[in-house]
Amino acid sequence: MSTCRESELDALLAGELAPEDASRVRAHAEGCAACKHALAWQRLERGWMTQRARRELVRPALSFSALEARLAVAQKAPAPVRHARREGQWRHWGKMAMAAAAAVAFVGLSLPRGGAGVGVGVGVGTEEPWSRELIVATGVEACEDAAAALEARVGACLIASPVLALRAD
């Protein structure tokens, strides 16, 4: 890496680089203050986004019953002209669906529940947790130790990828 490229550091953290590219970027970052600085920020951003995502796992308005009702309305509606369906129309469908959702929910709630914990994972992800190897290589070791102590204190992993964090434990 002749110049510092944040996207390469990012890809390194995400485990997306081929081994030879990872070695090259890692070697550069070892001796580059700017890249160490950028890595510290990227790590912080990951941590913040992870925590933010965890706090917002449940959105009561997002019930499948409401969606089912809306799908039923959509399937009965005449086929929309391509590109002609706009927000006004789907807002209208939304209102119709809200009304229908109550009926669907009534039926749905009477069915047996199953698969606790099935629904919380996001299945597609490309990022990996911050690797210890990288942290050592880039001189963020002391920072990582302190982060581990902090995580132990609050009892939570603070820097795992948000994508991974959303998977059911």
Next chain:
Amino acid sequence: MVLVGTPPSDTDGERGLLRRARTGDPAAFRVIFERHSPAVWRFLRDLLRDEAAADEATQETFVRAHSRLGALRDEDRVGSWLLGIARHVYLESRRTRGVHVDVADEEHAHQVEAVLPTPSPEDLLLDQELAGLLTEALGMLHAERRAALLLRIDHGLAYEEIASVMGWSLPKVKNEIHRARLRLREQLAAHVGGGRP
């Protein structure tokens, strides 16, 4: 979110779920919805900056996804496919609502890095106040740049996937995300590296 009925096993992979959903199996589509709707909603909320509008747009995203299940070619990329649909729903909504012009994102990213503090581990804790500031700082970004940044740092898409979702070249994706990062860091610099009041 209420989970009812008897959904497929949580060990079902995305491919299996997708195939079942394509045959009209509502339980499979429900699992896809339950898995991905939190991220889709968060993405739309971040773009629309309106929770009720994000509820509506999330429903619309899945209605469209349901009708286009057969069009998804890469069965391993359900998440990025849904986020791509969500982005289109957002753009339509923005056009329809005649949404405000985004806050001007001045092109002064150069050398910002030099004056930023280096974060310390203590900064990792996202308290309520900081979470609010983060949301505010994200909101300061130009919407398209914000979308690209979030697809990367929140939703974990590869740069190539972001290029596909945004309809941009790969160099543009990298450049926009880098600029977004610098802007975000500039907004939050006072709250990291011991600079917190």
